[in-house]
Amino acid sequence: MKGDEDAIYVKSFKGGDEKAFDHLYEKYQISIHAICYRYTRNEADARELTQDVFLKVYNNLNKFREKSKLFTWLYRIAVNTCFSFKRKHKEPLLDLAPAKESVDLGKRVRMKIAIDNALLKLPKRQKLCFILRHYEGHTFSEIGDIMGITTGAAKANHHHAVKKLRVLLEAWT
Numbered sequence: 493m494k495g496d497e498d499a500i501y502v503k504s505f506k507g508g509d510e511k512a513f514d515h516l517y518e519k520y521q522i523s524i525h526a527i528c529y530r531y532t533r534n535e536a537d538a539r540e541l542t543q544d545v546f547l548k549v550y551n552n553l554n555k556f557r558e559k560s561k562l563f564t565w566l567y568r569i570a571v572n573t574c575f576s577f578k579r580k581h582k583e584p585l586l587d588l589a590p591a592k593e594s595v596d597l598g599k600r601v602r603m604k605i606a607i608d609n610a611l612l613k614l615p616k617r618q619k620l621c622f623i624l625r626h627y628e629g630h631t632f633s634e635i636g637d638i639m640g641i642t643t644g645a646a647k648a649n650h651h652h653a654v655k656k657l658r659v660l661l662e663a664w665t
Contacts (some may be wrong), residue, residue, distance in 0.1 A: 498562040505553055513553065517546055520563065523628070524570050530623045531574040533608060541577055545570045560637055567638040571620060578616065610660035617641075618653035625650055 498519075504512035524545050529538035548569050556565055611619050617639065624630045624638060635646040 499558065502553065502556060502558065502562060513550055516549070516562070520566055521546070523563075524566060527567065527570050527623065527628065528574060530627055531620070532577065533612070537577070541570075541573055545573050548573065564634065564637045567624075568640065571638060574620075575616060606661060606663075607657075610657050613660060614653050614656055618649045618656065621646055621649040622653040622657070 498516070501512040501515050505516075521542065525538055525542040528541040528545070529535065532538050532541065545566070549566060552569075556562070611622065614622065620639060621635055624635045625632070630638065632646045632650070633643045635641075635650075636643040639646065641649075
């Protein structure tokens, strides 16, 4: 069981076993990196944010009260780290102009670029709800836990994101 394994590692870490953290890092690094990358759309920033997230996790794991699942707590830290990064870096996180090479790519690649660019135009909560739902596969309940909002608010944010994306991507339909 995933949750049971996490609880064992957390308990071991709290008991002084540093290697328990290594197991958690190995287990979740790809997922945390993926959310950081999807938020920033920049590999270097995503790597830096992933390191920041795990540094925060390491420094605060002893404070984790285990009232929620570990992955919910980790994702919450990742989300907050991404939000803080965006506040500190007011400049756009991605050049919205398509690269010259992308003009000659197939329709599928151009559509992915259009979706990425459209996602950047969404408000941060809507963008995050959409990413967590469609790229990470979380339920609305999990999204609510991760973002610190109600399940209904997660559904509403997702609904508005989809609605806005339909308008932004109208040319692709």
